[in-house]
Amino acid sequence: MRAEVIAVGSELLTPSKLDTNSLYIARELGQLGIPLVRKSVVGDDRELLCEEIRRAQACSDLVFLSGGLGPTLDDLTRDAASDATGRPLLMDESIVREIEARFRSFGRPMAEVNKRQAYLLKGAVKLDNPRGTAPGQWLQDGARVLVLLPGPPRELKPMFAEQCLPRLRAMTPSRPLHSWHGRVTGIGESDLEQRIGPLYSPCSTIATTILSSPGDVQIHLQGQHGGAVERLAGQISAELGDAVYSTDGRSLPEIVADLLRRTGLHLAVAESCTGGLLSGRLTDIPGSSEFFAGGIVSYSNGAKAAWLGVARDTLERFRAVSGQTAREMAERARARAVEALGEPAVGLSTTGYAGPSGGSSGDRPGTVYIGLADSAGSLVRRRQFGRGRKRVRTLTVLGALDLFRRRALGLKIP
């Protein structure tokens, strides 16, 4: 069995819009062991879309269409599917009544044009859509299935999960998949590939997916034999050591949050070059007031001195981007949290040149200092994160979180 996804809509061919439904569908199919062999985007063109459906059905058993089920004349998925399969569209009175009821609940009459959404391909099963007016359709012809899904992700995902997955499960032999989801920070993608490629390449029975973003590489292993997955995960963990910060898919901010919750410590943050993003990542986590004391974004020297209490002398003698300033920022953030909360706290700080420009003293853009202060003392690390303002800021946020993780777990701090 193999699958294809066709996303429908001219807006998905514009420079700033991407089809993301296919990512969700790929993940769900992957869980069932059904390979996605191809995906495509076609504009609102009945002829092209008909041709695309024909071609996909000739090659794959399962074809998923997303979008083009709305009420307007631009919404051509139903018609194109009818052309491609040779099945007429028949009006379903129960759908008309549902759409009318939905409009009534908003206190509005149903526009005549909405009746377009009430047509089903002959032989298709209606897929309910409580979150929108466009129902989906499931057309099964022996082992061949054509599925019409609405475009908005908030309508597509629950429809797929609730009405397609049970049908797909019934069609696939049951075989539980074992998986491992490791995450790594502090090792670049190519370096990592070189180190673990020789480990996973020979394992043809384990599907390995590596996803890289700056400062964070995710390694997914999936296979039918739990023992084999566990063995490979163990080899990878042994090779990469404590750079593997997560073995269950949790993100670095989540790991830090859990370490803080476990120790009862609160984190106080003083940010210069990351300008609020470190606090932003931590407060992304629901319930973060349990472990996040607060943050001070001291971008200017004035704020570093007056808001945070870094000594003017330190700023003048060593400059804002220096180990001394980073250390004092972390210490002052911690002191403020201890004062404010009367509870044990850890201070974490960032200062550096995010770019595009560097320091007047010749420091390159990407030069960053990260500081940490806890009850045992304080420490500072200098990092060189290369170029790209956004990238440097992201790497600094992750570098600060990793510094805390290593300190909390008693690991070596490079």
Next chain:
Amino acid sequence: MRAEVIAVGSELLTPSKLDTNSLYIARELGQLGIPLVRKSVVGDDRELLCEEIRRAQACSDLVFLSGGLGPTLDDLTRDAASDATGRPLLMDESIVREIEARFRSFGRPMAEVNKRQAYLLKGAVKLDNPRGTAPGQWLQDGARVLVLLPGPPRELKPMFAEQCLPRLRAMTPSRPLHSWHGRVTGIGESDLEQRIGPLYSPCSTIATTILSSPGDVQIHLQGQHGGAVERLAGQISAELGDAVYSTDGRSLPEIVADLLRRTGLHLAVAESCTGGLLSGRLTDIPGSSEFFAGGIVSYSNGAKAAWLGVARDTLERFRAVSGQTAREMAERARARAVEALGEPAVGLSTTGYAGPSGGSSGDRPGTVYIGLADSAGSLVRRRQFGRGRKRVRTLTVLGALDLFRRRALGLKIP
């Protein structure tokens, strides 16, 4: 003339990886007035890829392939293109020498497998790739063009810009395009569509693209007649009024930064529910220390009182999520900036329930207060931003920036 893009690579069919090269190519083709009618992703499968190239060439004059040009046996784009076009692959000795030289510059010998990259389709022109080992190929057959491009964006983009665009320009009649790039906040996508759809729909000579993200809708107009583009832009601006915050594509943080620079004011921020993201958006802008005084992330009540100086009495009587607290947060942030800098400043604050949970007093998630304090006094607005923690936080950041914009420009504040 019409175009298609085929992205090659099994990794692009996994749940977390998207082809983004096609967005770049779509934009560049759009500038030339060449429509992109279809795009697809095909895995590393020679037969499927050959079929895909044949189908694309049957339908479109211009077919761009990205990826699959590496040295390994998984890199099948050259072979599939040869199968599809019936043109043999011929080794180009000059490419071999270039790859050898590249490896020598790294101090490494060239592995034999790299010779795979030295084969060109018979009749194709080599596209140089100074940033990688895989050269591209441009195969022109009358008006039909097949282009092979490397997958990494940092190799593909300059190759396209420097070596494909000049050739494409020579093939398209010269016609300068006029454009307008408006941005709107505070109006939802469907409401906006209903209001401006009747304006742009009849203008068949102007390409209109609408891109929506939470709290920010971008409207691109592009056409050959400057007068017509200007007229439609004027009609849209008149309909949407001061919700149009930008007419040249600048983002809302950039607009706010420019207003601050122009007035010499500094912005001080006190964030609760946005937890650093408002500061983060402002410090994204290079040189933000010119207009950004600093931020305090006071997520907990302790931090609101001890770090910011909000009266404990206010927090107890009105709670943390209230107009009174938002007002005091903005006033205190402003006072701290005036103290710290001795310069005129504006305070901006956020407090609310980002979700998933709401307030114990029955306030729904998505209930947010935004406060502003300047030399003329202070004001507060209550907003109801619906559900979704990330969405609510983004809408609050944009809502706070828009509150400042409206205050600075003397516009009505809803």
